[in-house]
Amino acid sequence: MTRLDIDPSEILVRYNVKLEKAMTPEDAAAELYPKDALFREIAVAIFDGEEDDVIEGLEKAIKAGKNPIALIDDALMVGMKVVTDLYDQGTIFLPNVMMSADAMLDGIEFCKSQSDETPVSKGxxxxxxxxxxxxxxxxxxxxxxxxxxxxxxxxxxxxxxxxxxxxxxxxxxxxxxxxxxxxxxxxxxxxxxxxxxxxxxxxxxxxxxxxxxxxxxxxxxxxxxxxxxxxxxxxxxxxxxxxxxxxxxxxxxxxx
Structure with a gap:
């Protein structure tokens, strides 16, 4: 006996597969990005590990009047925290973290080059x-x-x-x-x-x-x-x- 009205896509599907497909790492990151559009653009570039996009975003923010040194905490560190939070959750993996860290460090050096101030180290x-x-x-x-x-x-x-x-x-x-x-x-x-x-x-x-x-x-x-x-x-x-x-x-x- 055959049932032609059965949708095979619904057979033997783990209960959380649809949820996993719906929530990609990019989706998870999007929920954590800062609301400020300028900061968000930089945070996205950090998540993507794109050094050039990080610098471009920083240049845009500085032209808009943002303090270069303040951008380290307000945008670069915020973007990196998105990465480390998702790494802690197992959503992304070490190669992603390393790419993001490199992009963030390039961003810090750029911010330092645009200001006479010296960023304060935590320790x-x-x-x-x-x-x-x-x-x-x-x-x-x-x-x-x-x-x-x-x-x-x-x-x-x-x-x-x-x-x-x-x-x-x-x-x-x-x-x-x-x-x-x-x-x-x-x-x-x-x-x-x-x-x-x-x-x-x-x-x-x-x-x-x-x-x-x-x-x-x-x-x-x-x-x-x-x-x-x-x-x-x-x-x-x-x-x-x-x-x-x-x-x-x-x-x-x-x-x-």
């Missing part, structure tokens, strides 16, 4: 890859996300000796130190960094992540805060600015 963060480890993609993502969220980043690079990390913390006085490790043979450098910081009386929060480390390992040392995702780094920095102690950061970012 300084030192980033490095563990001694012996040459894999720096994780660190590069962490640094990009921190810069995208208004932090000044001192990037020490990859395979950084413990002594160099300690010297940088002494010299730069950051609010946060980050370390990434992909090779399990290199992660023990983090314990050495932690102990040397304590010996020097440098009680700076030390956020660690990467494929080689896990929460159990990071929890074994006093200054360690485990960052499961690169996007945790700016969140940890924001909490530090808000007054969170190392114990409070462990409580919030470590799964129990």
């Amino acid at each position: 300084k963060v030192v980033c490095h890859v563990a001694e012996g480890d040459v894999h720096d993609i994780g660190k590069s993502i962490v640094a990009a996300l921190l810069r995208a969220n208004g932090y000044e980043v001192v990037d020490l690079g990859r395979d950084v000796p413990v002594d160099e990390v300690i010297d940088a913390v002494k010299a730069e006085k950051p609010i946060l130190l980050t370390g990434t490790a992909l090779m399990t043979t290199t992660m023990y450098a983090f314990k050495a960094v932690n102990d040397r910081l304590l010996e020097a009386g440098l009680n700076v929060p030390f956020a660690c992540g990467g494929g080689a480390v896990n929460q159990d390992f990071v929890s074994t040392y006093e200054l360690g805060i485990y960052g499961e995702e690169a996007a945790d780094a700016p969140k940890i920095a924001d909490k530090i600015l808000a007054g969170s102690s190392i114990s409070a950061l462990k409580e919030e970012f470590h799964k129990h």
